[in-house]
Amino acid sequence: MPHLGWRALFAVGGVLPLIILLGVAFRLPESLRYLVVKNKDHSQIAKIVSMLNADITIDSETQFIF
Structure with a gap:
């Protein structure tokens, strides 16, 4: 993955947690x-x-x- 550079790591580190957050937020009980x-x-x-x-x-x- 060296051809993707630091921007790919930044995107995975920033976007992936947001996707996980949205998935978990709807499953949490009140x-x-x-x-x-x-x-x-x-x-x-x-x-x-x-x-x-x-x-x-x-x-x-x-x-x-x-």
Whole structure:
């Protein structure tokens, strides 16, 4: 690849991370705070809280307050 020069390395080092960022950005879940503040799906919030702490008991009456 010596014929491509330093510009090719600069492009790969700059463009490739941007492409990866776009791919990852759409796969990341919403934050727990966002879900609670926006009153999103209770089961989705409960699932995340259960993953963080399995000792917490969550039922349909549980209210999430931020």
